[in-house]
Amino acid sequence: MNMKSNIVFFILILTTFNLHAEDGHNLWLRAKSTGSVNIVCERRSSTLDIAKQELEQSWQGKDGAKLVLTVKKDKAIKYDGFKLSDNEVQANTELGILYGVYELLRRQQTGQTIQNEISNPSYERRVLNHWDNLDGSIERGYAGRSIFWHDNEKGYAVTDKEKNLWKEYARANASIGINGAVLNNVNSSKLMLTPQCLEKVKAIAEVLRPYGIKTYLSVKFSSPSLIGGLKTSDPLNPEVIKWWKDKVKEIYKIVPDFGGFLIKASSEGQPGPQDYGRSHADGANMMADALKPFGGIIMWRAFVYEANSKDRACQAYKEFMPLDGKFRDNVIIQVKNGPVDFQPREPFTPLFGAMKKTSVMPELQITQEYLGHSIQLVFLATMWEEFLKSDTYQEGVGSTVARTTDGSIFPQKHTAIAGVANIGLDTNWSGHHFAQANWYAFGRMAWNNQLTSEKIADEWLKQTFSPKEEKAENSNVSDWQKNFLIPVKQIMLESREAAVHYSMPLGLHHIFAGIKNTHYGPGPWFAPKGTRIDWTPPYYHKADSTGIGFDRTTKGSGAVSQYHEPLSSQFENPATCPEIYLLWFHHVPWDYKMKDGRILWDELCYTYEKGVNEVRQFQKDWDKIQPYIDAQRFSDVQSKLRRQCRDAQIWKDGCILYFQQYSRRPIPFDIERPVYDLNYLMKTDLYDILK
Numbered sequence: 005m006n007m008k009s010n011i012v013f014f015i016l017i018l019t020t021f022n023l024h025a026e027d028g029h030n031l032w033l034r035a036k037s038t039g040s041v042n043i044v045c046e047r048r049s050s051t052l053d054i055a056k057q058e059l060e061q062s063w064q065g066k067d068g069a070k071l072v073l074t075v076k077k078d079k080a081i082k083y084d085g086f087k088l089s090d091n092e093v094q095a096n097t098e099l100g101i102l103y104g105v106y107e108l109l110r111r112q113q114t115g116q117t118i119q120n121e122i123s124n125p126s127y128e129r130r131v132l133n134h135w136d137n138l139d140g141s142i143e144r145g146y147a148g149r150s151i152f153w154h155d156n157e158k159g160y161a162v163t164d165k166e167k168n169l170w171k172e173y174a175r176a177n178a179s180i181g182i183n184g185a186v187l188n189n190v191n192s193s194k195l196m197l198t199p200q201c202l203e204k205v206k207a208i209a210e211v212l213r214p215y216g217i218k219t220y221l222s223v224k225f226s227s228p229s230l231i232g233g234l235k236t237s238d239p240l241n242p243e244v245i246k247w248w249k250d251k252v253k254e255i256y257k258i259v260p261d262f263g264g265f266l267i268k269a270s271s272e273g274q275p276g277p278q279d280y281g282r283s284h285a286d287g288a289n290m291m292a293d294a295l296k297p298f299g300g301i302i303m304w305r306a307f308v309y310e311a312n313s314k315d316r317a318c319q320a321y322k323e324f325m326p327l328d329g330k331f332r333d334n335v336i337i338q339v340k341n342g343p344v345d346f347q348p349r350e351p352f353t354p355l356f357g358a359m360k361k362t363s364v365m366p367e368l369q370i371t372q373e374y375l376g377h378s379i380q381l382v383f384l385a386t387m388w389e390e391f392l393k394s395d396t397y398q399e400g401v402g403s404t405v406a407r408t409t410d411g412s413i414f415p416q417k418h419t420a421i422a423g424v425a426n427i428g429l430d431t432n433w434s435g436h437h438f439a440q441a442n443w444y445a446f447g448r449m450a451w452n453n454q455l456t457s458e459k460i461a462d463e464w465l466k467q468t469f470s471p472k473e474e475k476a477e478n479s480n481v482s483d484w485q486k487n488f489l490i491p492v493k494q495i496m497l498e499s500r501e502a503a504v505h506y507s508m509p510l511g512l513h514h515i516f517a518g519i520k521n522t523h524y525g526p527g528p529w530f531a532p533k534g535t536r537i538d539w540t541p542p543y544y545h546k547a548d549s550t551g552i553g554f555d556r557t558t559k560g561s562g563a564v565s566q567y568h569e570p571l572s573s574q575f576e577n578p579a580t581c582p583e584i585y586l587l588w589f590h591h592v593p594w595d596y597k598m599k600d601g602r603i604l605w606d607e608l609c610y611t612y613e614k615g616v617n618e619v620r621q622f623q624k625d626w627d628k629i630q631p632y633i634d635a636q637r638f639s640d641v642q643s644k645l646r647r648q649c650r651d652a653q654i655w656k657d658g659c660i661l662y663f664q665q666y667s668r669r670p671i672p673f674d675i676e677r678p679v680y681d682l683n684y685l686m687k688t689d690l691y692d693i694l695k
């Protein structure tokens with residue numbers, strides 16, 4: 005074939021098989037309008053212009069319908085919430101109108117009806133935390149380099165192409181209700197507060213503003229001495245106090261809607277008030293006072309743990325509970341969902357609900373540091389739903405984490421939720437097509453912390469994958485729903501549990517390969533001499549000839565006592581402790597009888613096996629959906645699933661063979677035999693270190 009006939013053939017193939025190449029860049033915002041809409045809106049502003057443009061671009065309602073956008077105060081509407089009916093969006097603010105428009109379009113695209121209803125956000129601030137460094141790299145980023153920062157060579161220059169990308173980013177966030185972005189890593193650079201860097205922040209903030217996204221920064225607590233020429237950064241020193249006041253003034257001059265600071269202090273080597281003998285409250289309040297006149301807030305992280313502590317999981321509670329009630333009302337304590345560190349499964353951090361006189365906000369991790377990077381398909385909404393619905397019992401039955409943080413129980417001046425972003429320069433933004441669903445889910449749950457993961461998966465799939473040329477009433481759609489939507493939703497909803505099964509079942513945690521600190525792959529054996537013990541897996545699994553698991557009962561580290569009754573007693577007793585947390589709270593003999601009658605060792609093996617089988621099933625199910633999806637995204641996901649299957653097998657083999665050295669029991673004979681040698685896996689690990 006010559007060149008010309010080659011092209012003709014290719015076009016023919018494309019039309020015949022309807023293979024639209026989709027690279028995922030459009031995220032869940034692919035819908036094109038199917039008719040016109042007559043928009044009535046008395047006001048004009050850049051935010052309202054966006055709302056109108058979105059309607060014109062993606063309207064799928066009745067052709068020629070009239071839609072009124074009304075900005076009018078209504079007491080029943082909270083923050084930037086909205087009132088929605090078939091022909092009107094009403095809100096207190098222009099941003100509320102924009103959110104209402106996105107909701108209306110989402111309903112159209114996902115075939116959901118609209119009754120007269122009010123939708124208010126669960127949290128006032130719904131914030132992405134970017135762990136982006138000023139050199140363009142991203143800590144725990146798996147989707148390319150930063151969309152905000154370059155390598156040093158390009159410095160802080162801003163291009164139109166970048167601005168365009170930030171606009172797309174802002175649009176995606178606004179469409180799911182995210183209204184804040186911390187632009188840089190919590191392990192902040194001291195340069196963040198220099199005038200050159202702040203000029204760039206100004207440029208970014210200008211692009212994000214019309215979409216209602218406030219800009220926040222992570223800054224080094226010791227900035228006054230690092231870049232301000234002061235001898236100290238002691239929060240009670242008058243010069244330091246003045247330095248922060250001046251710096252904050254300088255920021256608000258160029259970013260008038262600046263949101264505030266996110267601070268990692270006295271944590272993992274970061275400077276903090278404790279360096280000067282002061283408390284977290286002293287540090288946070290000093291900065292909060294500087295921000296107060298401008299309406300800014302401090303999000304002060306509670307991610308603290310000491311080397312050599314008996315139990316790292318106890319530390320945040322110990323340090324922060326005595327300070328309850330001592331923080332200013334524009335300080336929010338930002339607490340990770342679990343007491344160790346974003347593990348595949350953890351019980352909730354006991355600070356939730358326990359701090360009653362202080363605003364507390366959850367921090368979730370969207371980027372999959374411990375859940376397979378952007379290699380594995382793991383839908384995190386099920387994990388977040390489990391967390392938000394966890395009952396703390398702090399103010400009686402029903403004091404869920406959601407309710408203790410969203411102002412329903414405690415009168416918090418500010419409410420917020422944060423998610424560590426998984427966004428980078430990769431064409432599809434998140435590295436894995438399905439990792440986009442985690443970004444989406446974070447926004448949707450931040451808006452409504454009662455939403456189920458099932459509903460979120462359903463709407464995300466419909467918007468992200470439904471065939472473009474089909475309209476809701478077309479019969480092919482039901483074909484697509486039956487053969488794509490239902491099975492793929494099932495994969496998503498089972499995916500996190502599968503990851504727990506093949507990596508850290510029954511409450512095991514932090515048993516990752518430690519080499520290179522990647523947090524990918526198993527390393528229960530990893531404990532080189534001289535490494536901090538709480539950075540080695542044996543500290544967490546404590547496997548020995550008598551059994552396995554971390555004793556956090558009152559006879560052990562006592563972590564159970566940080567939970568409110570009845571949880572405390574429930575966790576204390578292995579018979580009542582949910583088995584999903586068994587090895588989190590207990591060191592259990594290998595022949596401990598599980599609820600299903602198996603001994604613990606067998607149960608562990610069967611669970612690892614189950615996890616591997618689950619991913620193999622995802623692989624089979626994915627292959628079946630090929631006719632219902634574009635070729636590019638089909639094969640991208642297919643190839644990632646292959647790698648996930650291999651890596652699940654490595655998890656299973658590595659963990660079972662390693663723990664078998666202590667259990668000294670056979671692997672139950674009806675499960676698949678390991679295919680990797682333990683020595684090989686351990687050496688591969690070591691080999692990596694030498695590379």
Ligand code: GCV
Pocket residue numbers: 135143144190191268272307345
């Ligand atoms: C940004 C864990 C991660 C670090 C992260 C830290 C934090 O330790 O591995 O990369 O640092 O948490 O949340 O501050």
